Amino acid sequence: GAGVSQSPSNKVTEKGKDVELRCDPISGHTALYWYRQRLGQGLEFLIYFQGNSAPDKSGLPSDRFSAERTGESVSTLTIQRTQQEDSAVYLCASSIPGQSYEQYFGPGTRLTVT
Amino acid sequence: AQSVAQPEDQVNVAEGNPLTVKCTYSVSGNPYLFWYVQYPNRGLQFLLKYITGDNLVKGSYGFEAEFNKSQTSFHLKKPSALVSDSALYFCAVRERSGNTPLVFGKGTRLSVIA
Numbered sequence: 001g002a003g004v005s006q007s008p009s010n011k012v013t014e015k016g017k018d019v020e021l022r023c024d025p026i027s028g029h030t031a032l033y034w035y036r037q038r039l040g041q042g043l044e045f046l047i048y049f050q051g052n053s054a055p056d057k058s059g060l061p062s063d064r065f066s067a068e069r070t071g072e073s074v075s076t077l078t079i080q081r082t083q084q085e086d087s088a089v090y091l092c093a094s095s096i097p098g099q100s101y102e103q104y105f106g107p108g109t110r111l112t113v114t
Numbered sequence: 115a116q117s118v119a120q121p122e123d124q125v126n127v128a129e130g131n132p133l134t135v136k137c138t139y140s141v142s143g144n145p146y147l148f149w150y151v152q153y154p155n156r157g158l159q160f161l162l163k164y165i166t167g168d169n170l171v172k173g174s175y176g177f178e179a180e181f182n183k184s185q186t187s188f189h190l191k192k193p194s195a196l197v198s199d200s201a202l203y204f205c206a207v208r209e210r211s212g213n214t215p216l217v218f219g220k221g222t223r224l225s226v227i228a
Contacts, residue, residue: 004157033215042118042204042220043158056215091157102148103216105157
């Protein structure tokens with residue numbers, strides 16, 4: 001079956017512009033996560049969606065970052081007024097709900113802010 | 115607060131030799147523990163997890179890891195390294211209670227030399 005997909009794979013944008021990153025989780029996976037991976041760093045948690053519950057936004061670094069999810073499918077991560085420090089790979093993951101279940105990751109979107 | 119330490123940024127090993135990639139963690143209570151691998155320009159791939167039961171868990175590609183509660187460690191091992199094992203390896207932890215996201219270490223780059 002299809003894995004987690006993300007688009008675009010690469011995005012170059014000018015400082016100050018807004019960007020939208022998309023994630024399509026595995027069908028049937030009601031839990032969806034966004035992470036950020038800066039060069040040479042581990043993954044930083046950004047936001048978590050689980051079904052119809054209120055999302056856990058505790059990892060969002062500033063109010064320029066927001067995310068939406070349509071039902072239990074597609075999610076969009078939006079970064080407004082991008083800054084150079086936003087340059088990173090943004091990874092999406094999905095899982096079956098339950099703490100013991102592993103997360104399945106998409107290939108990521110590489111964002112470069114010039 | 116949860117945390118994961120991967121004390122080695124880089125591990126070099128000759129092909130055919132055993133390899134160990136170290137991971138220690140800090141979490142309240144008993145953890146769920148995971149190892150992921152990241153190949154160049156690819157997303158993270160799940161390798162193995164410890165949930166409960168045997169402290170030695172076996173995963174994909176011949177990898178295994180041993181959960182050591184007293185040392186709060188979860189080192190990744192393989193008896194005989196392959197050049198194709200060269201990649202970036204991430205250890206991750208989550209608490210058993212609540213819907214907390216995974217907390218990742220900074221990663222260890224493994225280079226297997228022919």
